[in-house]
Amino acid sequence: MKLNNLAKTAGKKKRRLGEGHGTGRVKTSGRGTKGQKARGKISLSFEGGALPLIKRLPFQRGKGKNKAFKNKPIVINVKVLNLLKKDSTVDVVSLVERKIVDAKQAKEYGVKILGDGEISIPLTVKLPVSKGAAKKIEKAGGKIENG
Numbered sequence: 001m002k003l004n005n006l007a008k009t010a011g012k013k014k015r016r017l018g019e020g021h022g023t024g025r026v027k028t029s030g031r032g033t034k035g036q037k038a039r040g041k042i043s044l045s046f047e048g049g050a051l052p053l054i055k056r057l058p059f060q061r062g063k064g065k066n067k068a069f070k071n072k073p074i075v076i077n078v079k080v081l082n083l084l085k086k087d088s089t090v091d092v093v094s095l096v097e098r099k100i101v102d103a104k105q106a107k108e109y110g111v112k113i114l115g116d117g118e119i120s121i122p123l124t125v126k127l128p129v130s131k132g133a134a135k136k137i138e139k140a141g142g143k144i145e146n147g
Helices: 080-085 092-097 103-109 131-139
Strands: 076-077 111-114
Touching: 076 080, 076 092, 076 103, 080 103, 080 111, 080 131
Parallel strands: 076 111
Antiparallel strands: none
16 A cells, blocks of 8 residues: 555545634634624624524523423334334344434434334334334234333
C-alpha cells in the first residue's frame, strides 16, 4: 500500500464561521459590522420586533412535564408478522434480519406489536404486545413470552 494509491476520502470541509482564529475570519466572521443579519448564528432571537415565541408560551409545571419528549416504540401490526416463517421466534433481531425495522431505531426506541390485521401462522413472540395482538397471536396457535 502506497500513499499515492489511496482513494480520496473527503472533499473540502465547510467553513465554520464565528469559531475563532483558526477559521481565518476572526473579528466579525465575514458578517460585516452590526445590523440584524450580523447578530446570532441564525436569526431566531429576533422576530421583527415581536416578543419571541418561546417567551410567549407559559412555563410547564409539575410532574411529568417532559412526557411529550419521551421516545415511543416503533409500532408493528400483527399482519406484518405473516412475512416470518412458521414457528419462528419474533424478537428485534429477527425483525431486523427480515428488514421490517431499522436496527438503529429498534435499539433506540424499542418495538411493540399492535393488533391491526390478521395472522395465520403460529409464532413465539418475545416483544411487548397489545391485548388485541396477544389474542390474535394465541388464536393462531402462537405464544407470548415475557412481552
